[in-house]
Amino acid sequence: xxxFATIVSILYQFATNGAFLLLSALxxxxxxxMMNIINLAHGELMMMGAYTASIAWHRGVPFWLCAILAFVVxxxxxxxxxxxxxxxxxxxxxxxxxxxxGISLILSQGALMVFGPFLPAIPIPGGSIALGQYSFSVYWxxxxxxxxxxxxxxxxxxxxxxxxxxxxxxxxxxxMATALGVxxxxxxxxxxxxxxxxxxxxxxxFAPTVSIAPxxxxxxxxxxxITVVVGGATNVITGAVGSSLLLxxxxxxxxxxxxxxxxTVALLxxxxxxxxxxxxxxxxxxxxxxxxxxxxx
Amino acid sequence: MTDPILRTEGLIKHFDxxxxxxxxxxxxxxxxxxxxxxxxxxxxxxxxxxLCGIHxxxxxxxxxxxxxxxxxxAYQRVRRGIGLTFQTNRAFHRLSxxxxxxxxxxxxxxxxxxxxxxxYRFALDRFGLDADSEMPAKELPHHxxxxxxxxxxxxxxxxxxxLDEPTAGMSIEETLQTAAVLKHLNSSGLTIIVVEHDVxxxxxxxxxxxxxxxxxxxxxxxxxxxxxxxxxxxxxxxQV
Amino acid sequence: xxxxxxxxxxxxxxxxSRWFWAVFVAVCTLLFVxxxxxxxxxxxxxxxxxxxxxxxxxxxxxWGYCGxxxxxxxxxxxxxxxxYGIVAGNMTxxxxxxxxxxxxxxxxxxxxxxxxxxFVFYGRVQNWIVPILTLVLSxxxxxxxxxxxxxxxRIGTVQLGGYNGMTGIPSFQIGRFVITGYSFYYYVLIIVxxxxxxxxxxxxxxxxxxxxxxxxxxxxxxxxxxxxxxxRLVVFVLAAISAGVSGLLxxxxxxxxxxxxxxxLQASLPVIWVAxxxxxxxxxxxxxxxxxxxxxYTLSSEGYQYALIxxxxxxxxxxxxxxxxxxxxxxxxxxxxGWRALVGLHKGKSG
Numbered sequence: 001x002x003x004f005a006t007i008v009s010i011l012y013q014f015a016t017n018g019a020f021l022l023l024s025a026l027x028x029x030x031x032x033x034m035m036n037i038i039n040l041a042h043g044e045l046m047m048m049g050a051y052t053a054s055i056a057w058h059r060g061v062p063f064w065l066c067a068i069l070a071f072v073v074x075x076x077x078x079x080x081x082x083x084x085x086x087x088x089x090x091x092x093x094x095x096x097x098x099x100x101x102g103i104s105l106i107l108s109q110g111a112l113m114v115f116g117p118f119l120p121a122i123p124i125p126g127g128s129i130a131l132g133q134y135s136f137s138v139y140w141x142x143x144x145x146x147x148x149x150x151x152x153x154x155x156x157x158x159x160x161x162x163x164x165x166x167x168x169x170x171x172x173x174x175x176m177a178t179a180l181g182v183x184x185x186x187x188x189x190x191x192x193x194x195x196x197x198x199x200x201x202x203x204x205x206f207a208p209t210v211s212i213a214p215x216x217x218x219x220x221x222x223x224x225x226i227t228v229v230v231g232g233a234t235n236v237i238t239g240a241v242g243s244s245l246l247l248x249x250x251x252x253x254x255x256x257x258x259x260x261x262x263x264t265v266a267l268l269x270x271x272x273x274x275x276x277x278x279x280x281x282x283x284x285x286x287x288x289x290x291x292x293x294x295x296x297x
Numbered sequence: 298m299t300d301p302i303l304r305t306e307g308l309i310k311h312f313d314x315x316x317x318x319x320x321x322x323x324x325x326x327x328x329x330x331x332x333x334x335x336x337x338x339x340x341x342x343x344x345x346x347x348l349c350g351i352h353x354x355x356x357x358x359x360x361x362x363x364x365x366x367x368x369x370x371a372y373q374r375v376r377r378g379i380g381l382t383f384q385t386n387r388a389f390h391r392l393s394x395x396x397x398x399x400x401x402x403x404x405x406x407x408x409x410x411x412x413x414x415x416x417y418r419f420a421l422d423r424f425g426l427d428a429d430s431e432m433p434a435k436e437l438p439h440h441x442x443x444x445x446x447x448x449x450x451x452x453x454x455x456x457x458x459x460l461d462e463p464t465a466g467m468s469i470e471e472t473l474q475t476a477a478v479l480k481h482l483n484s485s486g487l488t489i490i491v492v493e494h495d496v497x498x499x500x501x502x503x504x505x506x507x508x509x510x511x512x513x514x515x516x517x518x519x520x521x522x523x524x525x526x527x528x529x530x531x532x533x534x535x536q537v
Numbered sequence: 538x539x540x541x542x543x544x545x546x547x548x549x550x551x552x553x554s555r556w557f558w559a560v561f562v563a564v565c566t567l568l569f570v571x572x573x574x575x576x577x578x579x580x581x582x583x584x585x586x587x588x589x590x591x592x593x594x595x596x597x598x599x600w601g602y603c604g605x606x607x608x609x610x611x612x613x614x615x616x617x618x619x620x621y622g623i624v625a626g627n628m629t630x631x632x633x634x635x636x637x638x639x640x641x642x643x644x645x646x647x648x649x650x651x652x653x654x655x656f657v658f659y660g661r662v663q664n665w666i667v668p669i670l671t672l673v674l675s676x677x678x679x680x681x682x683x684x685x686x687x688x689x690x691r692i693g694t695v696q697l698g699g700y701n702g703m704t705g706i707p708s709f710q711i712g713r714f715v716i717t718g719y720s721f722y723y724y725v726l727i728i729v730x731x732x733x734x735x736x737x738x739x740x741x742x743x744x745x746x747x748x749x750x751x752x753x754x755x756x757x758x759x760x761x762x763x764x765x766x767x768x769r770l771v772v773f774v775l776a777a778i779s780a781g782v783s784g785l786l787x788x789x790x791x792x793x794x795x796x797x798x799x800x801x802l803q804a805s806l807p808v809i810w811v812a813x814x815x816x817x818x819x820x821x822x823x824x825x826x827x828x829x830x831x832x833x834y835t836l837s838s839e840g841y842q843y844a845l846i847x848x849x850x851x852x853x854x855x856x857x858x859x860x861x862x863x864x865x866x867x868x869x870x871x872x873x874x875g876w877r878a879l880v881g882l883h884k885g886k887s888g
Contacts, residue, residue, distance in 0.1 A: 097665070097668055098856050221673075222677075225673070261684070279661050351756065371759045387757040389757070453762055
């Protein structure tokens with residue numbers, strides 16, 4: 001019973017680390033992975049989601065509704081941002097990077113000035129389940145399930161819907177897509193908006209687990225970028241899933257033995273090594289494996 | 298008879314399941330002007346990228362002047378005397394003509410051809426390029442831009458150059474001018490391999506033609522042999 | 538010598554004409570002379586506006602001339618500062634402690650940059666990953682330094698000091714002569730002028746021309762026979778050393794350093810100075826860095842809060858409306874003949 005509980009505990013930590021990476025990266029998968037916009041305001045979009053959730057929750061809105069509200073609010077903000085600023089930087093990667101950095105400074109500093117150094121915390125919903133000497137948070141179990149569901153939903157959206165088809169066409173070949181009647185401007189706005197909304201939603205999900213402060217986004221920026229970059233561009237969704245799993249495989253044991261900070265360092269080093277060995281990311285390797293199987297099938 | 302300056306053995310390259318070159322074997326003697334023709338997708342540009350080192354083959358060897366350079370990075374091959382121009386012009390468009398030409402390597406190679414400087418200056422002169430011009434390269438007319446890239450490659454003093462569709466988009470006079478310059482350069486001993494679609498151009502300059510189709514060498518021979526080859530015409534019509 | 542002069546006045550930066558150099562010499566002379574009218578405090582303040590120029594010039598070299606954006610130049614700023622503090626701090630009796638400390642600081646910067654550069658440039662990683670990785674490493678360094686508060690975090694006799702930072706860092710000295718006050722101002726001024734002229738010579742040299750080519754089209758450049766990975770690595774290390782120089786000057790100015798010097802705000806500042814001035818011109822960056830540092834210092838008396846927002850707004854506005862930088866755009870687009878004569882630009886139609 002003891003060893004079973006320990007195994008479950010390790011699996012649980014693995015799953016929570018993976019879910020953390022995947023959710024941190026969620027919005028960025030769309031914005032960086034699909035639109036190639038290096039969005040350094042990603043952390044601040046998550047912060048906005050957490051702030052929305054906190055403000056709503058303390059007005060009595062049930063938590064899950066707060067999260068949805070966070071999605072909507074940040075998605076609308078994302079649409080505004082895309083229309084005014086971001087769309088001038090398609091194809092200009094370094095420019096997008098610098099301008100989103102400026103936006104991130106405005107947002108985080110603005111939050112500090114308007115709302116002060118902290119917002120009141122949200123207590124973690126749900127209780128905990130005990131197993132042996134360990135207790136597992138019900139909330140995190142739900143979050144893990146949500147992460148899987150969201151990724152599956154994103155996958156279906158892009159591969160099985162008309163919007164997804166149009167979006168992929170617009171990303172790959174805007175001129176051709178326009179010639180075929182796709183409103184690429186609208187697609188870009190919707191896509192960026194979706195990415196922003198997802199970042200906001202993740203931010204709301206994380207809100208009960210962290211202190212809600214103007215610079216809280218920073219703790220998600222590095223993991224998010226690392227996850228997307230290691231995932232690679234060949235297939236951003238499977239790449240992100242693969243890299244979350246792979247990186248969690250490194251972070252969990254190291255973090256378990258040496259603590260969170262060393263765990264993060266290990267994450268970064270693992271990412272560096274993986275990038276060195278697989279410069280096109282995990283998804284490229286997966287694609288090659290699939291191709292090889294198909295050729296010999 | 299000297300060994301070929303460039304030859305390959307069984308070059309195979311695939312990208313994510315698509316076979317681009319399939320057991321390609323070519324051999325180019327020193328001082329030849331070879332044209333490579335073939336329908337789109339035949340693997341011509343891929344072959345060039347394998348010869349120069351932009352991509353590594355999955356199998357096979359590339360021998361430059363009898364040295365196995367298959368696993369050499371591109372810059373080391375260039376230093377051993379090979380040069381390439383790209384299908385889509387890759388001169389430095391934002392830089393001036395002067396900057397384009399001055400950015401070229403002048404590493405003293407032990408076997409830099411004696412004629413290298415002459416060839417370069419000849420090309421500049423016949424192509425009408427001013428090496429001190431501060432005009433941004435992108436303001437040059439298309440054919441001058443192509444000529445600029447060729448001149449850049451010549452400035453490095455190669456023994457063999459690979460030109461990927463240099464006359465694409467050029468008028469008839471410009472194509473003739475290009476052909477004249479290439480023939481003159483070749484007569485001074487420079488080995489040239491050109492990928493081309495323009496039949497008149499190929500007839501004019503080629504000493505030997507290699508035909509590629511579906512990643513393989515389909516046929517090889519002199520201009521007359523190839524023009525009389527019944528199947529060559531058919532591959533262009535998709536009948537093979 | 539005349540070859541060097543030719544490189545100095547070459548076309549890869551703003552200002553070629555004789556008028557330009559006359560103005561340049563005049564301004565330098567003025568800068569050398571004007572401390573006569575300043576108090577020692579004001580002189581050291583002016584030195585503060587200047588000491589960030591090397592890190593900015595290094596970034597201009599790396600980003601503007603070579604096409605590689607590093608968000609983590611401040612990491613080298615901090616490494617040099619901390620290493621100097623440790624080495625010089627442990628050699629306090631020794632007249633050559635600061636010199637040894639400075640050399641050690643720069644050496645560690647170079648080694649760290651070489652290791653990072655090897656990983657990134659020889660790994661054939663995509664270009665845009667560099668800014669993110671460098672930023673992340675810088676933030677990691679800040680976090681690490683921030684938790685060095687305990688007494689056990691010391692090297693020799695020098696405490697790392699956690700978030701409060703390292704204090705009591707010795708000023709620079711040569712033999713018995715300690716460099717503070719007026720002498721510090723001249724020390725910084727000379728270093729800045731020499732750094733600018735040296736970099737200007739570099740960008741006009743053959744090496745510099747190849748840097749431009751690598752920026753424009755790395756594959757084309759490699760196919761001209763250049764080992765672009767090695768060249769990128771060298772430029773990256775040079776930029777790191779420049780950042781280290783600024784770090785040294787900083788700790789030699791204030792005698793302290795904190796982990797926030799490698800944090801988020803500080804990481805964004807060099808990018809802003811370079812973007813606002815115009816990354817493709819060393820001179821523009823030199824001017825914008827001095828101007829913005831002066832502005833920052835003035836603003837910070839208003840309170841730290843506004844500084845970040847103003848910087849954020851400045852970045853967005855500059856990237857939207859002056860993507861090539863304010864000073865570069867001005868230099869290029871002001872139509873007056875007198876101005877063009879002064880600036881002596883090569884851009885635009887030939888002749």
